[in-house]
Structures are given as structure tokens and as C-alpha cells.
Amino acid sequence: xxxxxxxxxxxxxxxxxxxxxxxxxxxxxxxxxxxxxxxxxxxxxxxxxxxxxxxxxxxxxxxxxxxxxxxxxxxxxxxxxxxxxxxxxxxxxxxxxxxxxxxxxxxxxxxxxxxxxxxxxxxxxxxxx
Numbered sequence: 001x002x003x004x005x006x007x008x009x010x011x012x013x014x015x016x017x018x019x020x021x022x023x024x025x026x027x028x029x030x031x032x033x034x035x036x037x038x039x040x041x042x043x044x045x046x047x048x049x050x051x052x053x054x055x056x057x058x059x060x061x062x063x064x065x066x067x068x069x070x071x072x073x074x075x076x077x078x079x080x081x082x083x084x085x086x087x088x089x090x091x092x093x094x095x096x097x098x099x100x101x102x103x104x105x106x107x108x109x110x111x112x113x114x115x116x117x118x119x120x121x122x123x124x125x126x127x128x129x
Contacts, residue, residue: 002025002026002027002028002123002125003027003028003048003049003119003123003124003125004027004028004029004030004045004046004047004048004049005022005027005028005029005030005047005048005049005050005051005119005123006029006030006031006032006038006041006042006045006047006049006050006051007019007022007029007030007031007032007050007051008031008032008034008035008037008038008041008042008050008051008052008053008056008061008064009031009032009033009051009052009053009056009082010033010034010053010055010056010057011053012033014053014082014108015031015033018031018051018110018115019031021112021115021116022115022119025116025119026125027119027123027125030045030047034056034057034058034059035056035057035058035059035060035061035063035064036058036059038050038052038059038064039059039064039067039068042068042071042074042077043071043073043074046073046074046077047077048077048078048122048123049077049078049079049080049119049122049123050068050077050078050079050080051079051080051082051106051115052064052065052068052079052080052081052082052102053082053083054081054082054083054085055083055084055085061081061082061083065079065081065099065102066098066099069099069100070099078103078122078123079102079103080102080103080104080105080106080118080122081102081104081105081106082106082108082110083105083106083107083108084107084108085107103118103122104118104122106118
């Protein structure tokens with residue numbers, strides 16, 4: 001299998017779409033439906049890339065992002081923020097003051113080619129897909 005990706009999103013359709021897209025491109029994919037499950041899976045599976053939704057129950061994507069970036073075992077894992085909110089960069093700018101900025105922001109609905117390009121770039125798999 002290829003590089004490992006963790007997808008954390010409360011929308012089942014998004015999880016299924018992304019899992020299918022990345023699995024077909026040769027990635028090993030794990031999914032989580034909320035922030036608590038996502039943090040547990042991140043610590044357990046040690047993915048090479050995380051796609052993280054912002055608006056989720058139990059633990060928001062912002063809270064989870066901070067936890068990931070402050071975790072000694074996960075802090076170096078690249079994170080791509082998925083959001084359905086327009087103007088997300090300005091809206092969330094203050095939330096990332098104490099931690100590094102995410103590697104990328106992708107607005108929903110995501111573009112297939114952009115997702116594959118980001119995954120290849122951030123995992124170092126030049127020809128995924």
C-alpha cells in the first residue's frame with residue numbers, strides 16, 4: 001500500500017468519497033466521524049497526512065487541529081483543512097496563532113484533482129493516482 005491518510009469528517013458522504021478517491025489512487029485510508037475518534041485514530045495509526053473537517057460534533061476541527069499540532073507524536077503530520085465555510089482563512093486566522101498554519105485549506109465540495117495533488121505533494125508520493 002501507499003502512504004497513509006486519515007480523513008476526519010462528520011459527513012458520511014464526504015468520508016466515503018474521500019476514502020474511495022484516495023484508495024483508488026493507492027493510499028491506505030482510515031476514516032473517523034468526529035474529533036474524538038479522529039484523535040484516537042491519529043495516535044493509533046500515525047498517518048502521513050490528515051484531512052480534517054472544521055465543523056464537527058464532540059470536538060471541533062479547530063480544537064482537534066490544535067491538539068494534533070501540540071502532540072509530540074503527531075505535530076509534524078501535515079493537515080489539510082476541509083471546510084464548507086467561505087472566507088475560511090480570515091475567519092480562522094486567529095485560531096491558528098499558537099500553532100503552525102495548516103498545510104492547506106480546501107473548500108467543500110473539494111476538487112478531485114486538487115485533493116490528489118495535495119495528497120501526493122504532502123506525502124511525498126509524486127505519482128499517486
